[in-house]
Amino acid sequence: MFVGDILRTNRAPAVTIGSSETVSIAANLMYASNVGALVVRNVSRSVDAAVVGMFSERDVVAVIAERGTGGLAAKVAQFISPRPLVSCTSQHSLTEVEHMMGRHDVRHIPVIDNGRLVGVVSMRDISLAFEEADCAA
Template sequence: MKVEHILRTKESRVVAVRTSATVAEAVKLMKAENISALIVKDVCRTEGNTLAGVLSERDVVHALLERGGSLLSMPVSQLMTRQPVTCTPSDSVQQALQLMDKHHIRHLPVLEDGHLVGVVSARDFTRLHLQELEGTVASVAEPPPATTSYTH
């Protein structure tokens, strides 16, 4: 199965924040959207919307320990993960999971020809696995078709 399958089965909206937004604004957006990471975009007149990085709850928590509450007024650009690990829609689900495991991340931007087309997350893979299990459980749980034999 390919990453593109997951993208087709989930909401296509990607929640993003600009590099100039404050960390406080980004955290409020994550809370409002009930998500744990944001795509950070840089809007340039010559290049359009480009992926600049990713900001995760983990980034915020680690910075909070190091810098204290003052980090909330910092621009996202100072805290985000630059050049995040990415995948393509044609990558297999296994390849995407291996990347996430290797880099200890839970969100993976999906790029096609350098353009952001979506994000897959650990939650998406959990949902996919549950669907597979439910399909397996449903087929195993169903009783075999009844066969009736008549003898006279």
């Protein structure tokens, strides 16, 4: 089974945020969109802006733990990882992506095909896909 299989069945689009937006806006956007992570684009949410990272619920908790509620006014860019972006393509197998997630200690990975963001795959998506495959067998 491949990432593309999940993206075809899970039609929810990737939710993005510009790196110049605040943590408060990010938290509200995650809540309103019912997602656990946002794809961070360089400066704006424009589809032409480069994907530079992910911002997750864990990041919101870390900001508040480190800075208190005053941290909600900080920019998302301050909290995305400086390491290279961990991403996959729709052609990666779910097993490969599951290993990537474990190796990099992340639960959400942006799916980028030919330089274009096409979705996000989460650990939950992979677990559900494996469960469904086991039930179908």
